[in-house]
Amino acid sequence: SPIRPGQYPDFVGADLVSSLAVLRDNQMNYLIVQVYSEETPKDIVISQSPEMGSKADDDSAITLVVSRGPQPTR
Numbered sequence: 743s744p745i746r747p748g749q750y751p752d753f754v755g756a757d758l759v760s761s762l763a764v765l766r767d768n769q770m771n772y773l774i775v776q777v778y779s780e781e782t783p784k785d786i787v788i789s790q791s792p793e794m795g796s797k798a799d800d801d802s803a804i805t806l807v808v809s810r811g812p813q814p815t816r
Contacts, residue, residue: 750804752794758785758808771803776810784811 750770753761758774765772782788789807798804 746795748798750790750792750794750796750798753787753790753804753806754794756787758787758806761787761806765804768798770798771800773803773805775805775807777807778811778813779809780812782809784809 751764753764762772764770777788779788786809787806788809791805791807792802
């Protein structure tokens with residue numbers, strides 16, 4: 743979906759590489775948090791905060807929670 747100026751797009755379900763490209767192209771601040779997930783493939787965005795459509799300004803940053811894939815067993 744097209745990016746609306748000043749609003750965060752929906753990154754949930756997208757891959758990390760394309761999400762970072764969108765964030766950088768739009769000069770948006772971001773934080774990546776990686777977590778293990780049995781359900782979500784590696785490098786796929788599980789959730790975001792703030793959510794899609796929220797206002798994106800120069801002082802704000804979006805946090806993307808990204809899957810590391812299943813936790814390795816020892």
